[in-house]
Amino acid sequence: MSDTNKLENMNFSGDFSGRTIRRILSLTLPHWKMLLGFSLCIALTAITESTATYLTKIIIDKGILAKNYQVLFNLSLIHLGCFLATSLFVFGFIYFAGRLGQLLQFDMREKLFNHLQELSFSFFDRTSSGWLLARVTSDTRRIAELASWMLLDVIWATFNIIASLIYMGMINVKLALIMLVIVPFLAWSAVKFKSYIIKEFRKVRSINSRITSAYSENINGVKIVKALTRERANARIFGNLTTEMYQASYRAAWLSGLFMPVVQFITSQAMGFIILYGGWEINLGGMTIGGFRAFIAFVAFMIWPIQDLARVFSEMQQAIASAERVFTLMDMEPEIGDEPDASQEASFKGKIEFRDVDFSYVEDTPVLTGFNLTVPAGQTLAIVGPTGGGKTTLASLISRYYDPGQGTVYLDDVDFRKYTQKALQSRIGVVLQTPHLFSGTIEENIRYGAPGASQEEVLAASRRAHAHEMILNLPGGYEEQVGEDGTLLSVGQKQLISLARTILANPDIIIMDEATSSIDTLTEQNIQQGMEELLKDRTSVVIAHRLSTIRNADRIIVIEDGKITEEGSHGELLRLGGHYHHLYTSQFRREHTSSLLA
């Protein structure tokens, strides 16, 4: 796993590549009716709008100047009809494009979410959840907008410009040809200028995110700021940042303030020329007064899409970069695949055996080499050792969260690859150091591991975990909301609930990473009893910190640098007088002292 493997560091260009666009198209095709609906409506909107403008020409020439009431009345009705028709089409394009956009987001969110459920652990190790979240939310939105609103803008601009040019041609061919020359030039310079401005606004955004983190840090650390009397220095540093922000935003703002006047100026010069030339033509009889007025209106009409073009292009570019990210993510295969003949069902007596297992997270930095270990069925193995020694790796390998590089793990003497991951993992209960709860009620959380369990079973599991009393003492009992990520509960309470959850799921093998955080005495006792209940008669591998757990284990191994350095029963290891001896005595003092004063 090198850094280029890391999705977050990959570079997504946003170039208009055929493959990405085809793929966006294929997502859109199932909803082709809406795509067709809004394309048609927006094209018709552009046509009816320009027709209404052209009608004013005829109204002036054939109605007013010819002093013909009948023509004026008839044309005014058509004029009105145009506006009403436009209204209908406006409804149509907003309705269809909006719905299509929402539908596409729905589709992609679902696909991505479901896909993420199947990816491997190693993927989540190196990809932050914040990054993934942005893909599921903002990237999918951008892609949906590309296929709806941005496409709509492009169609509108195209039809608008073409219809305007045609009507202009109908008014006066020579002037229309002059416009045909000016338009590409105008469009080109508008895009160039606007892209430059957009770049300036990106700088503003990046300073803005620095401002946000400055706020966040200073609020989180406000007590230290006060204790160390840093207020003045911090305000000064922050002031530099806001000044930088001021300068960047001001620059971006005046540049974009320059944009419209420049576009308007160029157009006005064109219009002045038209007045001059048009007047001449009128004198010669080559143009009518109504045509003259309509022509000026058409020029203004065309400017809108042209000056907007740059924004649309830059947004499209971003959307395509989003699409590249999303598609790369969708194409990620889970690194650990199930063998084709893997069994869907698993059930274990519980013997675990590592045979010559090699493992590394990063190439050339082995964590385990030729590792061997056997845990007989029904035994509890405690793993102790310094941080970074390989304890967690060892525990994770049993559930096949990672695949060993060499060698394999046998469960009941069967290679664990012979089961699907789902079958395997559903029989292995994992209790994590910081238990993760999902927002919802306590009961929902306990039931998480066994959705079909009855009320009685939930209560029974909770009693066995010694969580029942604690839960009943909460205002809402089992119906109490745990909050996002369980934040409304204390760590100890969360641990009790996670124990109940695992007991209810009734796995064959338990992998446990014991918590180190200090917890009040009563909860601590409950947790210990709950754990004993959970570990009873089950094979279990525990990354142990508590004395009681260590002492109650059938066997203890000390792991340092991926190797078993000490191994045996509690007494044997104490006699050895090595690392375990030291660890045990410090932990002994620590626990006894803190239990005394909690």
Added chain:
Amino acid sequence: MSRKEQKEKNRPVILRLFAMIGPTRFVFVGALIALALSIGAESAGNLIIRHVVDNVIIAKAGLKTFALWAGLFMVMAMVRGILNFLQSLGKSRTSEEIARTIRDRVFDHLQRLSFSYHDTNKTGELIQRSTSDVDTVRRFYADQIPGLANTLFLFLINFAILLTLEWRLALFSVIAIPLIILLSWFFFGKIFSAYDKFQDHEGNMTARIQENLNGIRVVRAFARQDWEKENFRRINQKQLDLGYRLNFWDSFYWPFGHGVCGFQFAATVFVGGVMAIRGTISPGTFIAFSSMINALIWPMQELGRSLKEVSKSYVSFARIAEILDEDQEDLTSAALTRDSNVQGKLEFRDVSFHYVEGVPVLDNISLVCEPGSKIALLGATGSGKTSLVNLLPRFYDYTGGEILLDDKPLTHYSRHFLRQNIGIVEQEPFLFSMTVRENITYSLNREVTQEEVEEVARAAAIHDSIMKFPKGYDTMVGEKGVSLSGGQKQRITIARTLLKNPRILILDDSTSAVDADTEDKIKESLEKLMEKRTTFIIAHRIQTLKKADRIFVLDEGRIVQEGSHEELIGREGFYREVFDLQTRMEQELQDELSAAGAAKVLSHE
């Protein structure tokens, strides 16, 4: 709080929002004038066209006059461009200046609010206010006021000209405007409320995805992927429905507005046409009329949106004002202006303290601490130890009795002065995302030499670890740099405190958050830190406490025992109980070890 501030607080929020403009108000008014002039110039362009049609084209005045008028039209356009540019300069200058002022003020204000304020307010909420609410206020000046002004000026200027051209037609052409305003007000109410619901739910959905990703290991451990998918599908479906609903209102409003505006325009063109045929107005007037009505009617569609957005900025500013109205901690004023050094004598005389009236946290605390001596505090969780030491830097002010520093009441010293002379090593070390060096020198407002930094880092036993970091002392701490272990962090905070060199030191349970191994390593550097300083130690272990000159045992906010270690173990009471328990514990440990046949260990120091 000064009277001026009090007056400021009592003013209506909307006025205060306008008052934020401060000295840039002339620039802003200038920008609005430029806006009005540019709209005027545009209308003037229409009048030129009118003149050209009537007096040049129809009158067949010849090409020369024509060129003159075309030239004037171009000049007008240039003037308009310049005015527009000036307008954006002015409004961005104003709005960015205001945003900067608010950001600076909020930032500084937040760090000067009292501990109790920060105890009760959520970080996320405060950040939300200082970022997105500030941006809403910025947009109030950058977009919303100019936007409203634009609609208003377009209407007023064009309408005024129309009135002078032909007042009956002018009146006829604005008949639909009240209807448009009503419609847009009604629909934008619906659209905004649909949008709020959509946004709210999107927040929920995001939280749900985040939770799933954070808990993906649990999902796997219980093989609940299918359930998660099903659950997400429901949330996703609801989001889709809310999106449809929002789109529904949008897709109804715009055609409605368009239809009404279009109807008005077509009707005006017809009536104007009739008038032109009758000769009531000239063809040139008709043409100018139709262009100006266009400019006048269509922006009205957006009026409802602008007004709703203004009301949103009002809410945002009110939320910011709420922060700014909180009283700051007074950091600098003091009855004593002293440059001399603190000796470090501390005396508590019948000190009591409470956070909430009627719930005493400290009750009649009296103790004396000579300069350079060490005081230890022992007591169960919630007995008031931390509250007691928090009074020293005046993080909170005591509510009864008196604390004396060098025989002068603590309240005679400024908070700043006290905090500069008191060093604290907390239970959970907090480092900033700066370089290691910047973290160590964090509390000093002066240049610090590399030798000084290294000296304290060595004393805190962290120098060698720092040298192993990729960029040594210039390595960033936190997300953008190395992640440090709890022990390393704690040693950096010790180095930071050593460099600060305070006369008074508070060690608040400094070793409890690190594991047993690390604790041993930190101990020595803590010893070094305590040398020659008045020190308050909060700890749980007799071994740590017993070297203190005096030990105070706290229970429910009262001092229940005091004395030296030797004195206290000679008396009945909590201290001896703890001591006995710990001795017994050592005994148990020795027994267990000998039972196991292991070598005995020396009593722990």
